Amino acid sequence: GAVVSQHPSRVICKSGTSVKIECRSLDFQATTMFWYRQFPKKSLMLMATSNEGSKATYEQGVEKDKFLINHASLTLSTLTVTSAHPEDSSFYICSASLMGGGNTEAFFGQGTRLTVV
Amino acid sequence: QKEVEQNSGPLSVPEGAIASLNCTYSDRGSQSFFWYRQYSGKSPELIMFIYSNGDKEDGRFTAQLNKASQYVSLLIRDSQPSDSATYLCAVNNNNDMRFGAGTRLTVKP
Numbered sequence: 001g002a003v004v005s006q007h008p009s010r011v012i013c014k015s016g017t018s019v020k021i022e023c024r025s026l027d028f029q030a031t032t033m034f035w036y037r038q039f040p041k042k043s044l045m046l047m048a049t050s051n052e053g054s055k056a057t058y059e060q061g062v063e064k065d066k067f068l069i070n071h072a073s074l075t076l077s078t079l080t081v082t083s084a085h086p087e088d089s090s091f092y093i094c095s096a097s098l099m100g101g102g103n104t105e106a107f108f109g110q111g112t113r114l115t116v117v
Numbered sequence: 118q119k120e121v122e123q124n125s126g127p128l129s130v131p132e133g134a135i136a137s138l139n140c141t142y143s144d145r146g147s148q149s150f151f152w153y154r155q156y157s158g159k160s161p162e163l164i165m166f167i168y169s170n171g172d173k174e175d176g177r178f179t180a181q182l183n184k185a186s187q188y189v190s191l192l193i194r195d196s197q198p199s200d201s202a203t204y205l206c207a208v209n210n211n212n213d214m215r216f217g218a219g220t221r222l223t224v225k226p
Contacts, residue, residue, distance in 0.1 A: 006160075034214060043218035044161070044205065093160050095214070105151055106207070106214050111160040 002028045004096050006109025013084055013116055021079045021112045023094030029074035030096035034106065035067075038091045050077050084116040120144075121208050123217035131225050136193040138220050140206030143187065150182055150189045151207040154200075155219065161205055165191065196224040 003026040013019050023033055032051055036044040048064075050056040050071035058064045068080040077096075081088055091113050095106040120143040130136045138152070149168050153161035167173045167180040167189065179192040189208075193200055201224050206217040 036216075044216045046215065049213070091158075097214070105149070105163055105166050106209075108153075108160040108162070113158075 002026075002096075002098065002107045004030075004094065004107045004109045006094050006112055008112060009110055010113045011115070013114070015085055015116055016083055018080055018082045019084055019114060021081075021092055021094070021114075023077045023079070023096065023109050025075045025096045025107070028096075028098055030077075030098065031074065032097045033071060033077040034095045034097075035069060035077075035079050036093045036095070038093060038111075044093065047079075081114065084114070086116045089114055089116045121206055121215050121217040123204075123206050123220050125218055126221040127223055128220055129223045129225060130196050132196060132198060134196050134224075136196045136200065136222055136224070138191040138193070138204050138206075138222065140189045140191075140208075140217055141187055142189070142206075142208045142215075144208065144210050144215075145184075145187065147184075147187075147208045147210045149209040150180070151209070152178075152180060152189075152191045153205040153207060153216075155203045155205055157203075164204075193222075196222075198224050198226050200224050 005024045007022045035047045047062045048056045048058045050069045056069035071077040093111040094109045122141045151166045152164045155161040165180045167182045173180045177194045181190045203219040203221045205219045
């Protein structure tokens with residue numbers, strides 16, 4: 001299957017600082033990348049959908065000024081958690097879809113465990 | 118509101134038995150359906166996908182889709198302890214991918 005690389009896999013930061021998470025599709029071009037957040041023992045929650053070259057579409061309740069998404073190319077999307085607070089501590093996962101319409105599977109990155117202290 | 122519903126479990130089966138995981142979805146326009154497996158602390162990994170009504174078999178796994186009933190299931194034959202994980206159902210409509218809450222499966226030796 002296709003490979004999606006997410007970096008870093010684990011990060012600890014101080015409250016009030018910003019953290020950038022990268023998601024790269026290594027062997028395919030991804031028109032669409034998805035960002036999810038997952039709290040312990042809970043399901044994936046879609047935060048936003050990003051399309052290359054356009055603004056991300058955020059889910060209801062997700063602050064776009066706090067979670068900045070940049071999909072600069074067909075192989076790279078970044079999520080920046082700005083002014084992080086302890087409640088932002090979570091497992092953040094990206095996924096990327098192969099170019100195409102509805103019959104496309106999503107490939108996941110390894111996830112980033114963010115701890116805000 | 119597009120919803121994907123799964124029984125959260127836990128579902129416990131003995132080793133060698135068939136595990137049956139179910140999922141219903143609300144968006145009739147959904148085009149493709151996926152089952153992912155997620156081990157604790159890890160990212161989900163794709164097990165199977167299905168696009169058409171009926172059954173699709175891959176090794177010990179069989180996905181079943183019934184679009185009229187908006188229902189998709191996953192059967193795991195000859196369950197192994199290594200199958201113990203959370204299984205996520207995902208539904209895609211034109212690159213809008215939605216996940217269920219997942220069903221936690223435990224296979225007891």
